[in-house]
Amino acid sequence: MIIDLERFTATEKPFWDELERLLKRVEDDPACRLGLEGAARFHYLYQRASAGLARLDGLAAPPEFRRYLESLVARAYGEIHSSRDNAHRLVPRIWLLETFPQTFRRSIRQFQLAVLITIVGAIFGAAVLMVAPEEKGMLLPFDHLHGSPAERVATEEQEAGKRLAGHKATFSSSLMTHNTQVSIACMATGMTWGVGTIILLFYNGVILGAVVLDYLAAGQGVFLAGWLLPHGVIEIPAILIAGQAGLVLATALIGKGSGLTLVARMRLIWADLTTLIGGVALMLVWAGIVEAFFSQYHEPVLPYSVKIAFGVVEFCLLVLFLGRSGRGGKVAGRG
């Protein structure tokens, strides 16, 4: 069959031009709604362009023709067959009170695993410090933790929080950005079949275990609780949730026994990963503010009992929020 290209083009070009105009309209404005009539016309034009492409199949038309029609059909195909999620119509309240806790609970096994890895790391860190206290400098990457806990407590209680005067906001934003980066890394390294996530969680556990043992051994348990709890009860779970997201990613990547293809498995977790890491970022903003503006004040400025009580209340609220919030509400869909 030989096609009369000129006649074919003369007949079809007005439809292609109309389709191109419609495509430009919907591409330029993602929130654009065509209405029922407009959508029907759009679909008709897409089918007509598709039919034109099919007519060119196997014919000796110049490649430019095919490329032009292919690009038109590809763009229209993307518009017609996609159901784009409405991220710009996100309702923050529903996302926070329902979607995030529901997503957290849906992957609770990965969270439990993240907790277990951190605990193993903490035991290892504490054991190393117990066996080889001279390795404290290597175990703890922060300079202010290298010295004697008793000396630090004495110094900071004497300073009465003046150490950070004029730098609290900077300190707070540094904490937020650093911790968020660590959390993103914890989630993203799930792409290494979970090895990177496990290493990061374990390492965090090592630091935590070593610090806790160091302070407890020095008889500074109250100071430690007062210093760590107000921000730690949010910051540590945030890192654990980031680890949970990394393990969710790793589980989908390994996909043992799921019977689905890799692409299908990944599609199922996209929304969960985004929700989890969004929740983590929010938690870390709160933790950063608390750490800079509250945790650094010690007795006599702030009684340790108040700080510990604050931390305990925060932790209880967090447990309630993650465990109960959004129950009975509409379950957020996956993928």
Added chain:
Amino acid sequence: MADQTTTLQIRTPEGIRFSLVLAGPTSRLLALLVDFACIGVASTTISTVLRLFALISQDIFMALTILAGFVISIGYGIVCEWYWQGQTVGKRLLRLRVMDEQGLKLQFSQVVIRNLLRIVDSLPALYLVGGIASLTSRRCQRLGDLAAGTIVIRTPKVQLPDLEQLGTEKFNSLTAYPHLVARLRQKVSREEGAIALRALIRREELDPAARLELFRELAALFRSRVAFPAEAVDGVSDERYVRNVVELLFEQRGR
């Protein structure tokens, strides 16, 4: 190394096949460099604007600068790719676009995941992991693309060829010999016809010497297949001769 492909074939539910041209690592790297420059400029500009806060408090200025720098570096790709449907400034300049690997539009979560996973792709330095992944994966995907189910395609500006170049309204001296026209259609392959048609459509883009040479060769090829009588071809230039042949080849029979 995986059997890499330069195009992604999509078959629609309507049974239509079309292909998307995948972007190579070089163009993607260039787009990335442009994006880095954009992030640098945006961070510097915002930092300069935020300097006004230093008049109130140096602490607040520093805090806002740190936060703004972080938000820009993380959010640039996410915001651009979401609102520009898979494009950043660098990708726009290089005519690249991120797409779902099934040819569909991007979901917000896909945009977020592919951008957050840059942290792994950039390990240990200079995007080594991402570079190796895109060189070895079948569809030139870095790890972020593999996780988010995305591909980066080339979107060159494609326009419908100008058929006015064919000039088919002009007199065609070969039509007077229908039996030879029928033989010509038998002897000239579809591919040869397509090459001649393409040459005619693009003739204005050719260098004059190359244009003469190309049409001389094409005319010689067609003359070797079917010899028209001298009165039909005398005084007809090579280019005109090729135009006449193409018209006969592509004209619908029985018109």
